[in-house]
Amino acid sequence: MLTITNLEKRYKAGDRALKGVSMTLAPGDIVGLIGPSGAGKSTLIRCVNRLVDPTAGSIRLGNIDLTTLDGPALRKARRRIGMIFQEYALVERLTVMENVLSGRLGYVGFWQSWFRRFPEADVQRAFSLLERVGLIDHVDKRADALSGGQRQRVGIARALAQDPELLLIDEPTASLDPKTSRQVMRLILELCTERKLAAIVNIHDVALAQMFLPRIVGLRAGEIVYDGPASGLNAEVLTRIYGEEDWTKTSNSQSDELDDDPPASLVLPESRAVAAAR
Amino acid sequence: MAILINPDGARHWRLLTPGQQRWRWMAWLALVALTVFCWRIMTADTIWAFVSDAPRQAQDIFGRMLPPRWVYINQLWKAIWDTINIATLGTLIAIVLATPLAFLAARNTTPSALFIRPVALFIIVASRSINALIWGLLLVAVLGPGVLAGIIAIALRSIGFIGKLLYEAIEEIDETQVEAIRATGAGQAQVMSYGIWPQILPAFATISVFRWDINIRESTVLGLVGAGGLGLALEGSLNTLAWPQVSLILLIILVTVVISEWITAKVRKIII
Structure with a gap:
């Protein structure tokens, strides 16, 4: 469904952020993209919806090559790709509803959107999305009046309002506390499964990635150094991605050895309660 | 920034080195000199008799201004x-x-x-x-x-x-x-x-x-x-x-x- 082939990005300053990255997503595939800061994770997903223009290579969504698009064709393609941001990137001074409806901007004309005269179907859709992410009581609040977790839910609803086939998710939990992070990740995963969306999730927290994401791609200095199941992330692979460090407390290999008593940090809150009871 | 090392080896920190300090002094001195100079030029043409008269003149105009002519507002x-x-x-x-x-x-x-x-x-x-x-x-x-x-x-x-x-x-x-x-x-x-x-x-x-x-x-x-x-x-x-x-x-x-x-x-x- 999404095929990235030999993607290159060279910034004006001359640094190569991506050095021939290739990966494929089947419909419904959810991929966690991990790697050190500056490895090119953000650049990679921003190339997909062309917030960043790649230097070479191709990105095919279905049978369209995204790298060559321009003008209205690019807008049409962007509608199919929802994006969720690290710092939420909500329009702070607009209401929750307006923020969610802004996900429909690719479908309506300028004056329609300027006077907020969105089609009734769009508004109903926004209501049901807000219901789904649990913000139905905050519809008319301004976005800057919400807490971090609530804002990220608005961000999720906005992305889904586009009715996308693919979600690009950039560090969704980097600004959230551990509990909210888990709730937000779980919500994203549920929504992707419900709607059979493919997703690329940039994520810093390896434990969180292992907990929620079936497939992990490791990026280091603009190159893919690992592409496989989350269970394959052992100390050796993490060293390959991040460099030398004591990974025994983080990697799965530890919990494999201690099968019947996994470390609390690696299990879902539900099972943690069980573990505590034991 | 200046880190000074005393003969006994202790380190001290001051914002300016002694050289910078001297420069700063000179600059301030130049500014004061310039002010005095400008003031002399400005006042060269002043007729001091008028200036000494100023409070009386101001009082006079002020006196004529009061009270305002309220009906003029129409x-x-x-x-x-x-x-x-x-x-x-x-x-x-x-x-x-x-x-x-x-x-x-x-x-x-x-x-x-x-x-x-x-x-x-x-x-x-x-x-x-x-x-x-x-x-x-x-x-x-x-x-x-x-x-x-x-x-x-x-x-x-x-x-x-x-x-x-x-x-x-x-x-x-x-x-x-x-x-x-x-x-x-x-x-x-x-x-x-x-x-x-x-x-x-x-x-x-x-x-x-x-x-x-x-x-x-x-x-x-x-x-x-x-x-x-x-x-x-x-x-x-x-x-x-x-x-x-x-x-x-x-x-x-x-x-x-x-x-x-x-x-x-x-x-x-x-x-x-």
């Missing part, structure tokens, strides 16, 4: 109305022209940084470099005396002011919000109206009412060059040495400015 209503209209219409015209100009001048929204941006910046600078009074003088010569010249003078001066502050506000916006709107597939105009406009709205409101507030004051003097409003009445009264009328006009200007100040504060509070 002839001033029209002029007050004109002044407010000059300020308000001038500001409105300036807002309409300056807003697109600001978008053309801001580095992150200009369609062409090479051609259009310098032109927009030039218009902004040119407008600001000429005082409203001088615009008024020119326009009275072109359009003839009257309110219209005043309105256009105010507008021309305000374009630069509003344009400059607004384009600075546009350049300071949070780009991730713009990015998020662009990622939804929004068109260029939609990106502006959703990603940029809400972010600059508070600045836009503050700048506009602030300029209106300034323009109320400026339009009171525009009449001095024949561009209508209170200034016209002020000039007439000054020329006929009608001091009680002058004091009434000054009082009215003060009241108008206080009221406009109050309105400005209210508007700012509502919008932010």
